[in-house]
Amino acid sequence: MTEEEKLKLIGGNGMETFAIPELGIPAIRMTDGPSGVRSWGPSTAYPAGIALAATWDPALAKREGQSLADDAKARGARILLGPGVNIYRAPMNGRNFEYFGEDPYLASRVAVGYIEGVQSHGVAATVKHFDANTSEFDRHNTNAVIDERTLHEIYLPAFEAAVKEGHVAAVMDSYNLVNGAHMTENAPMNLDILKHSWGFNGVLMSDWNATYDGVAAANAGLDLEMPRAKSMTPAAMTTALGKGTLSEAVLDDKVRRILTLVLRYGATDPGSAEANGHAYSEGAKKIAYRIAAEGTVLLKNDGGLLPLDSNRLHRIAVIGPNSWPPETGGGGSSYTTAFRSSDLYTSLCDVLGPKVEVDWSPGSKSETDIFSQTAFDEADGRAGLKQEMYNNASFTGLPQTSRIPHVNFWTPSFRIGGGTSLNPKTYRWTATFTAKTAGEYYVLVGAHGRDSYVLRFDGKIVLEHAQSEGTAPQYFRTHFSKGQHTVVEFDYVQRGQHLDAGLGIVAVDSIVLPEVKRLAEMSDAVIVSLGFSPSYESEAFDRPWELLPGQNELVNAVAGVNRKIIVVLNAGGGVDVAQWIDHVPAFLHAWYGGEEGGHALADLLTGRVSPSGKLPITLERQLEDDGSYKSYYPKPATTDVHFSEGIFVGYRHFDHAGVKPLYPFGFGLSYTDFAFSDLHVTKDGAQAVKVSFLVRNSGSRSGDEVAQVYVGEQDAPVPRPVRELKAFRRVHLEPGKSSRVSLELGRRAFSYWDTTTHDWKLDNATFQIEVGDSEEALPLHGTVQLRP
Numbered sequence: 202m203t204e205e206e207k208l209k210l211i212g213g214n215g216m217e218t219f220a221i222p223e224l225g226i227p228a229i230r231m232t233d234g235p236s237g238v239r240s241w242g243p244s245t246a247y248p249a250g251i252a253l254a255a256t257w258d259p260a261l262a263k264r265e266g267q268s269l270a271d272d273a274k275a276r277g278a279r280i281l282l283g284p285g286v287n288i289y290r291a292p293m294n295g296r297n298f299e300y301f302g303e304d305p306y307l308a309s310r311v312a313v314g315y316i317e318g319v320q321s322h323g324v325a326a327t328v329k330h331f332d333a334n335t336s337e338f339d340r341h342n343t344n345a346v347i348d349e350r351t352l353h354e355i356y357l358p359a360f361e362a363a364v365k366e367g368h369v370a371a372v373m374d375s376y377n378l379v380n381g382a383h384m385t386e387n388a389p390m391n392l393d394i395l396k397h398s399w400g401f402n403g404v405l406m407s408d409w410n411a412t413y414d415g416v417a418a419a420n421a422g423l424d425l426e427m428p429r430a431k432s433m434t435p436a437a438m439t440t441a442l443g444k445g446t447l448s449e450a451v452l453d454d455k456v457r458r459i460l461t462l463v464l465r466y467g468a469t470d471p472g473s474a475e476a477n478g479h480a481y482s483e484g485a486k487k488i489a490y491r492i493a494a495e496g497t498v499l500l501k502n503d504g505g506l507l508p509l510d511s512n513r514l515h516r517i518a519v520i521g522p523n524s525w526p527p528e529t530g531g532g533g534s535s536y537t538t539a540f541r542s543s544d545l546y547t548s549l550c551d552v553l554g555p556k557v558e559v560d561w562s563p564g565s566k567s568e569t570d571i572f573s574q575t576a577f578d579e580a581d582g583r584a585g586l587k588q589e590m591y592n593n594a595s596f597t598g599l600p601q602t603s604r605i606p607h608v609n610f611w612t613p614s615f616r617i618g619g620g621t622s623l624n625p626k627t628y629r630w631t632a633t634f635t636a637k638t639a640g641e642y643y644v645l646v647g648a649h650g651r652d653s654y655v656l657r658f659d660g661k662i663v664l665e666h667a668q669s670e671g672t673a674p675q676y677f678r679t680h681f682s683k684g685q686h687t688v689v690e691f692d693y694v695q696r697g698q699h700l701d702a703g704l705g706i707v708a709v710d711s712i713v714l715p716e717v718k719r720l721a722e723m724s725d726a727v728i729v730s731l732g733f734s735p736s737y738e739s740e741a742f743d744r745p746w747e748l749l750p751g752q753n754e755l756v757n758a759v760a761g762v763n764r765k766i767i768v769v770l771n772a773g774g775g776v777d778v779a780q781w782i783d784h785v786p787a788f789l790h791a792w793y794g795g796e797e798g799g800h801a802l803a804d805l806l807t808g809r810v811s812p813s814g815k816l817p818i819t820l821e822r823q824l825e826d827d828g829s830y831k832s833y834y835p836k837p838a839t840t841d842v843h844f845s846e847g848i849f850v851g852y853r854h855f856d857h858a859g860v861k862p863l864y865p866f867g868f869g870l871s872y873t874d875f876a877f878s879d880l881h882v883t884k885d886g887a888q889a890v891k892v893s894f895l896v897r898n899s900g901s902r903s904g905d906e907v908a909q910v911y912v913g914e915q916d917a918p919v920p921r922p923v924r925e926l927k928a929f930r931r932v933h934l935e936p937g938k939s940s941r942v943s944l945e946l947g948r949r950a951f952s953y954w955d956t957t958t959h960d961w962k963l964d965n966a967t968f969q970i971e972v973g974d975s976e977e978a979l980p981l982h983g984t985v986q987l988r989p
């Protein structure tokens with residue numbers, strides 16, 4: 202190859218690599234990932250990554266991987282941009298839903314299953330985002346400051362397993378910095394750890410536009426800049442080669458890696474007949490269903506309210522913004538448009554049949570309702586707002602002036618920057634808002650990804666949004682007295698192609714729709730389906746911890762008149778449920794269930810399937826209880842995020858600090874019961890330990906249980922978690938039946954990262970082994986004495 206040809210290969214061509222037809226090198230097409238082949242038209246939308254993790258079923262992850270690979274091939278794609286394996290550190294991370302939860306061992310097992318599946322069907326998997334992409338807040342600039350031990354014990358193992366066990370073909374560097382260097386320029390991470398220590402011999406690509414210095418990146422191990430060579434440009438690389446700041450050998454290594462990937466996975470021309478293969482597949486749908494059914498977690502079921510008995514029901518109500526249409530996934534590059542999605546309302550109607558009347562309501566006012574129903578008056582007393590539009594970004598010159606009835610341009614979707622207009626416009630809306638009644642109000646503002654705004658009440662700034670990569674609607678609560686006039690000024694900078702602004706004010710006690718109380722009163726049971734959507738939980742920005750305006754009010758309005766209330770939540774992790782959790786008898790975490798989420802939920806609620814999902818995260822009662830509470834966001838006036846809770850992430854923190862979670866890691870109810878007994882812990886050779894025990898279905902229905910094995914070191918010389926998950930197994934059992942589960946723990950299960958030797962260390966110590974079905978319910982105990 203000529204140098205020119207080599208340099209062409211190390212930069213992407215959009216969602217492909219470059220072809221070099223003269224040399225017979227084909228382009229290799231990529232697709233997002235991770236939970237559906239999203240880039241080239243509709244496809245099967247599988248449940249979000251966190252739902253897959255909640256199945257605790259690596260074999261099912263493998264089947265999803267195989268199915269995804271088939272979907273990818275049907276679109277002519279041979280590189281899948283998934284799985285995402287970043288560790289869940291706090292609920293606000295906009296991309297938690299794509300990832301596999303808070304525990305490095307669970308995330309590793311799911312990742313390896315997924316990767317093996319994808320690659321066994323002839324498609325390259327890409328594990329992302331290497332590393333510590335645990336927040337979407339200012340993701341291009343955030344510097345994750347993480348100590349060596351924490352990196353190795355918490356933030357690297359899933360990537361390490363992907364490389365060493367899954368033999369993953371590609372790794373994607375994240376946007377953020379780790380310990381002072383952007384990941385694409387991070388030689389200690391990319392070269393010392395990934396390539397040298399773990400022996401990764403595949404392609405290390407950048408995240409999209411995550412390469413900031415081409416020569417530094419080229420020397421720090423980046424092989425492929427995506428989506429185009431903007432920094433590792435042929436010109437910059439040629440100069441560096443000439444000056445000797447980049448060597449030919451380093452370039453050749455990149456080219457060799459890319460060509461190896463092309464040879465292994467890309468031999469098929471994307472334009473071939475295969476590209477119009479079976480993009481729609483019933484088999485894929487079944488896998489999507491199974492993940493949703495096995496991954497939904499039943500958290501509360503007081504008085505055995507669930508399953509609903511269709512023989513004893515006459516009328517139920519399905520209420521809430523997420524009940525129809527369904528929210529199948531979070532927002533951003535992972536959002537897959539399904540051929541057909543199931544929703545909770547229609548699915549329940551189908552399952553319950555004509556004998557049960559099922560009513561539906563969205564439950565509370567939507568953003569669009571709020572924006573279009575807010576009554577503003579101009580200064581002259583006429584209805585509406587004064588609009589001044591400037592054809593520049595600085596509110597200068599003579600504006601075009603008009604009158605509009607509402608600021609209601611917003612449409613629901615996920616709100617990443619997208620195309621930016623070359624001609625930014627600015628709008629100034631001015632009006633008076635008069636409160637009709639005294640009380641609490643929500644003020645809500647919607648905006649497009651890259652737009653910015655300032656909202657003033659009586660001349661004072663009440664809400665501000667600076668230009669950023671993306672945004673969700675912002676809101677706050679305030680009090681108005683009856684008849685209070687407020688002068689509203691809303692300055693909005695439109696950088697996107699379309700105006701996407703929304704502004705509304707709504708009385709808190711009018712946000713729940715009037716029919717809710719009536720429906721709840723006449724129903725035998727009420728299912729309230731709420732949570733987030735791609736507009737609020739997405740790549741490129743973080744999401745709130747609190748539920749959205751109207752959702753707490755909705756639950757409380759229903760619970761006030763009907764005690765048989767079941768709340769179903771869509772979210773990528775924990776949310777603030779404090780306002781109602783103690784007086785709601787049944788609660789399910791459904792994550793984002795993909796296209797089959799509605800069918801799976803209907804079957805779970807009516808008992809056609811017994812719930813078996815287990816939390817891959819700890820759910821906190823209040824945000825202050827989290828280990829990362831004080832350190833999730835950058836330190837003031839810096840971009841540094843200090844991971845100061847260290848190794849005590851998730852349940853490791855709750856145990857260490859003695860804080861009681863709302864629901865512990867590993868927890869999830871079933872419609873049947875399980876019992877654990879007869880634990881044997883035996884040494885198997887010098888450094889392996891065999892753990893064997895019985896699991897019995899002691900209830901009256903068939904169901905699945907996830908047996909979990911935790912290890913803790915007694916009298917450790919360094920601070921260690923009380924216990925850590927080191928093995929698990931999902932078992933299916935008919936009522937009354939038992940099964941012996943045998944699991945093996947290797948040396949690593951007992952070791953910690955030693956910062957003196959920079960290696961794993963096993964102490965001469967006694968270790969306790971605990972077995973059960975959540976981090977808090979571990980009825981079996983044993984010990985084992987090990988020597989290094």
Ligand code: BGC
Nearest residue numbers: 233234282329408409534740
């Ligand atoms: C995301 C990646 C994704 C890529 C390509 C980026 O914005 O961070 O996860 O694979 O876009 O769509």
